[in-house]
Amino acid sequence: MPWNLDSDRPIFLQIIEKIQTDIVAGIYHPGDKLPSVRELAQAAAVNPNTMQKALSELERTGLVYSQRTSGRFITEDTKMIQKLKSELAREVITEFLEHMQKLGFEKQEAIELMEQTIRGETK
Amino acid sequence: MPWNLDSDRPIFLQIIEKIQTDIVAGIYHPGDKLPSVRELAQAAAVNPNTMQKALSELERTGLVYSQRTSGRFITEDTKMIQKLKSELAREVITEFLEHMQKLGFEKQEAIELMEQTIRGETK
């Protein structure tokens, strides 16, 4: 599972989004134990401090919790996860429509162009 | 016309995208004279150096050109503008589908959820 971090945006933000996404997509399951800060940092090829910063933020929002010395775990609150999934999807959709509108495409045009693009890819 | 710059990404990149977008959306027209570096910087509330950096990059790609002392102008190459519009639209579409896929939605699901979201907004 590659981390695919780019340098155009703060890395700790990209890490937060990556882990959030993996949770709502079901790659991490409720109650799962996360690798340690040091392991995650190595896997993502970033400094442990950067990983720690991202994890602290995920903890602040309640998506993960830490058990002082035994490790860090995904929340077991499935409703929270489901709600987050809806929120993130809505954000992505809204962002898409705004972008397309700024380029000069109305909502229906945007959808049509997308369907056309998909057909073009799979043919 | 607000600039809406956020601090999550390099400002000069956001400026580049903003001006690109305004050109392909027809807010700026081919041959139009742009405001001076200093005026643009003031309008966007950034340092002139930052604006200059963004404009230099736009110039490097050929989208604008500068006439040494009389100012900066939008390219008159309408084909280039049209091509850029298609490219940007394709990027936005691809990015959208990738994001949704990472959240666990297949292409068709993504489209359906988007249509559903639109109906929910306009009702």
Add this chain to the structure above:
DNA sequence: ATTACTGTACTAACTAAATAATACAATAAA
């Protein structure tokens, strides 16, 4: 008890982006 692993905290150094403050050459307008 000792060992190894956990999260956490702290300080220093480095880098890229952004700001600040000028300066200069070219030209259109006065």
Add this chain to the structure above:
DNA sequence: TTTATTGTATTATTTAGTTAGTACAGTAAT
């Protein structure tokens, strides 16, 4: 000719993000 405006260039400073290195306290396993 003078003035104002243009793009452009240069140097210094500040700030946020990142890295580097180290340290400490708690706990499960040995």
